[in-house]
Amino acid sequence: MNRLVSFRSKSRIGTTPCSSSFYARLLGSSIDASRTRSTANASDSLATVSRCSSLVPARTLTGSSLFGSRNGSSARLSNLTGHGGSQGVARRFCSDAAAERESMEYDVVIVGAGPAGLSAAIRLKQLCGEKGVDLSVCVVEKGAEVGAHIISGNVFEPRALDELLPEWEKEEAPISVSVSSDKFWFLTKDRAFSLPSPFDNKNNYVISLSQLVRWMGSKAEEYGVEIYPGFAASEILCDDNGSVIGIGTNDMGVAKNGSKKENFQRGVALKGVSLAFSGNKMIQCCFMRAIKLAGRVTLFAEGCRGSLSEKIIKKYHLREKRNAQHQTYALGIKEVWEIDESKHQPGAVIHTLGWPLDQKTYGGSFLYHMSERQVAIGLVVALNYKNPYLSPYEEFQKLKHHPAIKPILEDGTVIQYGARTLNEGGIQSVPYPVFPGGAIIGCSAGFLNVPKIKGTHTAMKSGMLAAEAAFGTLLEGSNLDSYWTTLQNSWVWEELHKARNYRPAFDHGFIPGMAISAVEHYLFRGKSPFTLKHGKPDHEATNVARSHSPIEYPKPDGVLSFDVPTSLHRSNTNHDHDQPAHLKLRDPEMPTQVNLPEYDGPESRYCPARVYEYVPEESGQLKLQINAQNCLHCKACDIKDPKQNIEWTVPEGGGGPGYSVM
Amino acid sequence: MKIMVAVKRVIDYAVKIRVKADKSGVETQNVKMSMNPFCEIALEEALRIKEAGLASEVVAVTMGPKQSIDTLRTGLAMGADRGIHVEATGDLFPLAVAKLFKALVEIEKPGLIILGKQAIDNDCNQTGQMVAGLLGWPQGTFASKVVLDKEKQEVMVDREVDGGLETVCLNLPAVITTDLRLNQPRYATLPNIMKAKSKPVKKYTPEELNVATKSDLEVVEVTEPPKRKAGVLVSSVDELIDKLKNEAHVI
Numbered sequence: 001m002n003r004l005v006s007f008r009s010k011s012r013i014g015t016t017p018c019s020s021s022f023y024a025r026l027l028g029s030s031i032d033a034s035r036t037r038s039t040a041n042a043s044d045s046l047a048t049v050s051r052c053s054s055l056v057p058a059r060t061l062t063g064s065s066l067f068g069s070r071n072g073s074s075a076r077l078s079n080l081t082g083h084g085g086s087q088g089v090a091r092r093f094c095s096d097a098a099a100e101r102e103s104m105e106y107d108v109v110i111v112g113a114g115p116a117g118l119s120a121a122i123r124l125k126q127l128c129g130e131k132g133v134d135l136s137v138c139v140v141e142k143g144a145e146v147g148a149h150i151i152s153g154n155v156f157e158p159r160a161l162d163e164l165l166p167e168w169e170k171e172e173a174p175i176s177v178s179v180s181s182d183k184f185w186f187l188t189k190d191r192a193f194s195l196p197s198p199f200d201n202k203n204n205y206v207i208s209l210s211q212l213v214r215w216m217g218s219k220a221e222e223y224g225v226e227i228y229p230g231f232a233a234s235e236i237l238c239d240d241n242g243s244v245i246g247i248g249t250n251d252m253g254v255a256k257n258g259s260k261k262e263n264f265q266r267g268v269a270l271k272g273v274s275l276a277f278s279g280n281k282m283i284q285c286c287f288m289r290a291i292k293l294a295g296r297v298t299l300f301a302e303g304c305r306g307s308l309s310e311k312i313i314k315k316y317h318l319r320e321k322r323n324a325q326h327q328t329y330a331l332g333i334k335e336v337w338e339i340d341e342s343k344h345q346p347g348a349v350i351h352t353l354g355w356p357l358d359q360k361t362y363g364g365s366f367l368y369h370m371s372e373r374q375v376a377i378g379l380v381v382a383l384n385y386k387n388p389y390l391s392p393y394e395e396f397q398k399l400k401h402h403p404a405i406k407p408i409l410e411d412g413t414v415i416q417y418g419a420r421t422l423n424e425g426g427i428q429s430v431p432y433p434v435f436p437g438g439a440i441i442g443c444s445a446g447f448l449n450v451p452k453i454k455g456t457h458t459a460m461k462s463g464m465l466a467a468e469a470a471f472g473t474l475l476e477g478s479n480l481d482s483y484w485t486t487l488q489n490s491w492v493w494e495e496l497h498k499a500r501n502y503r504p505a506f507d508h509g510f511i512p513g514m515a516i517s518a519v520e521h522y523l524f525r526g527k528s529p530f531t532l533k534h535g536k537p538d539h540e541a542t543n544v545a546r547s548h549s550p551i552e553y554p555k556p557d558g559v560l561s562f563d564v565p566t567s568l569h570r571s572n573t574n575h576d577h578d579q580p581a582h583l584k585l586r587d588p589e590m591p592t593q594v595n596l597p598e599y600d601g602p603e604s605r606y607c608p609a610r611v612y613e614y615v616p617e618e619s620g621q622l623k624l625q626i627n628a629q630n631c632l633h634c635k636a637c638d639i640k641d642p643k644q645n646i647e648w649t650v651p652e653g654g655g656g657p658g659y660s661v662m
Numbered sequence: 663m664k665i666m667v668a669v670k671r672v673i674d675y676a677v678k679i680r681v682k683a684d685k686s687g688v689e690t691q692n693v694k695m696s697m698n699p700f701c702e703i704a705l706e707e708a709l710r711i712k713e714a715g716l717a718s719e720v721v722a723v724t725m726g727p728k729q730s731i732d733t734l735r736t737g738l739a740m741g742a743d744r745g746i747h748v749e750a751t752g753d754l755f756p757l758a759v760a761k762l763f764k765a766l767v768e769i770e771k772p773g774l775i776i777l778g779k780q781a782i783d784n785d786c787n788q789t790g791q792m793v794a795g796l797l798g799w800p801q802g803t804f805a806s807k808v809v810l811d812k813e814k815q816e817v818m819v820d821r822e823v824d825g826g827l828e829t830v831c832l833n834l835p836a837v838i839t840t841d842l843r844l845n846q847p848r849y850a851t852l853p854n855i856m857k858a859k860s861k862p863v864k865k866y867t868p869e870e871l872n873v874a875t876k877s878d879l880e881v882v883e884v885t886e887p888p889k890r891k892a893g894v895l896v897s898s899v900d901e902l903i904d905k906l907k908n909e910a911h912v913i
Binding site: 102104145226228231253415569572573574661 | 674676677678680692693694696845846847848849851852853855856
């Protein structure tokens with residue numbers, strides 16, 4: 001392992017001749033990306049395009065030739081291998097203009113530096129170390145830093161981390177607060193009733209997931225993973241056969257009206273390249289075999305409702321493939337407070353049900369005591385709520401005034417605020433996670449265990465299993481579908497299988513939900529013979545406005561409750577204002593023709609960042625104004641818009657929230 | 663001609679600032695840091711001058727703790743050729759920075775120094791001017807336009823001053839500090855970030871440069887500004903005048 005790490009850093013310094021000409025080749029296609037691809041002659045590119053790994057001299061014929069370049073190397077490739085048909089013309093689903101972009105090639109490209117993505121990256125490098133080979137792994141992250149877009153409760157079950165990095169304690173992972181108490185309350189407007197806690201958090205920890213992910217990022221870099229925060233994967237790149245070969249990052253420096261600003265930068269194509277070998281002898285036969293198998297791998301780890309993952313699921317019909325149901329979601333809104341020393345009990349865990357949500361709305365709150373007088377408090381509201389007048393944000397503000405919660409927060413200050421959707425579909429909604437050219441890991445597929453309210457450990461494990469499958473694919477030509485097999489044989493599936501009926505039970509109402517949950521938990525103990533199905537998709541569940549009346553929410557008091565702009569300021573969110581709005585309306589007329597008259601503009605209420613506002617025009621008519629700059633990247637609008645008219649696409653990399661203790 | 667550009671690692675402009683509980687300063691733990699926006703503009707200007715063929719090399723300089731190297735790497739990713747990191751723990755006030763700069767100038771001998779007009783954490787607006795003073799070089803501060811003339815060895819700088827725009831002509835070597843409207847800094851592209859990892863960075867300490875960084879200034883206390891009081895609706899002009907006179911004491 002040490003040998004590999006130091007080898008990588010040597011190659012970075014660029015002392016080997018191959019690396020400098022590799023960089024020279026990139027320099028040739030410089031910042032002005034309208035110049036055509038490399039003018040280096042074929043032999044140069046043969047010698048240089050490898051990831052400067054002297055272990056694998058054969059790995060020089062690149063995936064770039066598979067993608068429509070016109071230089072000599074592509075001709076040479078097809079001559080050598082007789083592999084004719086792979087000079088790609090991009091299919092319309094994927095980027096047309098990818099030929100204009102610079103491209104960088106890696107063995108594995110991972111989209112998203114979250115728990116799943118980083119676990120996959122680390123596992124890949126560990127396997128490389130074990131088998132004495134090297135694979136180049138690149139992780140792109142749309143947040144400005146690793147961890148900037150990570151927000152979660154979080155009571156952490158270290159099961160997957162114990163497998164991945166067993167020495168995490170010695171290596172000073174930011175996991176120090178053991179769960180010290182576990183309370184479960186049913187709230188009414190004025191009271192809190194203690195219920196037996198259905199959780200078993202004995203060996204778990206209260207952590208900040210953002211901090212843990214930052215630590216994992218530094219670990220991944222130690223292993224030689226290349227992580228690039230501030231770069232958003234905005235397009236999926238495919239070859240002629242419809243296999244995914246990588247992603248393209250966003251163009252930067254595009255003005256609001258679409259024109260190029262003076263600092264315009266074309267996005268970069270990050271492509272997976274196949275082939276890594278451990279011995280020269282194997283080159284001839286394995287080399288040709290591997291080209292035909294197209295062993296490049298792109299892993300999508302974008303978190304819940306990942307924008308590219310959703311496209312992949314639709315394109316390859318991944319839900320139909322295993323008869324999965326639609327995904328169901330919840331919106332979590334969270335704050336981290338710094339409270340009075342006397343009120344702080346590190347490791348104390350409280351969950352609540354009931355008030356402020358009514359019997360028809362599934363959800364609950366959490367309050368976790370972290371270290372250093374910090375407390376994480378949040379409300380999770382299932383997005384299949386019916387009342388279009390509901391505002392999850394305002395419900396959260398109400399919660400903080402509850403007589404059992406208020407004393408904890410009084411005299412404290414809010415440090416950070418944030419919001420994110422999470423998946424609640426469980427096993428019934430997991431799509432088939434493998435597609436030609438890659439796989440989906442983590443919450444993008446949806447492995448959150450709803451009754452446990454934990455998804456981090458399963459996300460990490462899914463990343464590890466995908467890494468193991470990808471390793472097999474790249475080195476031995478095995479099928480990436482083995483990821484699906486190992487997933488179903490792992491503790492992830494076992495857990496999710498036991499947990500599958502709790503959430504759907506609540507679709508029948510609060511009391512039936514509690515009853516069925518009790519039966520599941522105490523009687524069947526996870527071995528129930530039936531599997532409940534989910535109700536309507538979240539966006540269809542919203543009733544029309546006339547069947548409900550507006551909810552009068554109390555004004556914020558500025559001490560415990562706040563208005564949205566104040567809270568938003570605490571999320572450190574920002575986007576360059578002069579860029580096209582990343583929230584796209586499929587039909588620009590629909591908000592004023594459907595959303596507003598039928599549903600009274602619910603997006604102006606469920607968005608925790610006040611992105612959507614109906615403002616009067618000069619004529620007095622209300623028009624939808626999209627304040628894209630406020631966006632917290634929570635994806636609630638993409639999920640809950642009644643006619644699915646709002647499409648969340650990724651803005652310029654580096655924007656969005658700046659979570660550090662969430 | 664070599665251009666030296668100063669870049670500073672500061673708290674990112676979008677972060678909500680909190681004062682530390684002991685009032686000794688601002689919370690910087692677990693807080694996102696970035697390059698000072700004015701330093702980005704300075705670096706961009708230097709890169710444009712180099713791309714116009716009027717300079718041979720752009721050297722980015724940063725001074726601060728170990729983590730300042732990240733800012734330097736960003737500068738290298740934008741296009742600087744070399745980096746210099748003066749590693750100094752503890753607060754560095756503008757005069758100490760200017761003295762360290764002078765020592766570096768004696769080693770590197772640049773023809774032009776470009777700095778941001780001020781850092782967004784302390785808003786001092788002093789370092790550029792002090793560097794010019796210590797070196798005895800002409801200065802063009804608050805630059806909104808910079809035009810270099812290589813043959814005449816002079817630079818024309820449009821300065822944004824209170825009264826409007828002032829154009830000064832400086833003989834090289836000179837010091838320029840940049841204002842917001844000078845340019846739009848470029849993005850560091852992925853390939854450039856990769857290249858930056860291999861660009862050389864030289865490390866110095868204040869002792870090696872023979873500069874004493876102990877300051878005559880000491881930060882005694884940092885507090886948040888007083889909370890804004892709610893506005894008051896007045897019912898008549900008389901009431902307004904009364905309040906302005908007797909409560910706010912402004913008339």
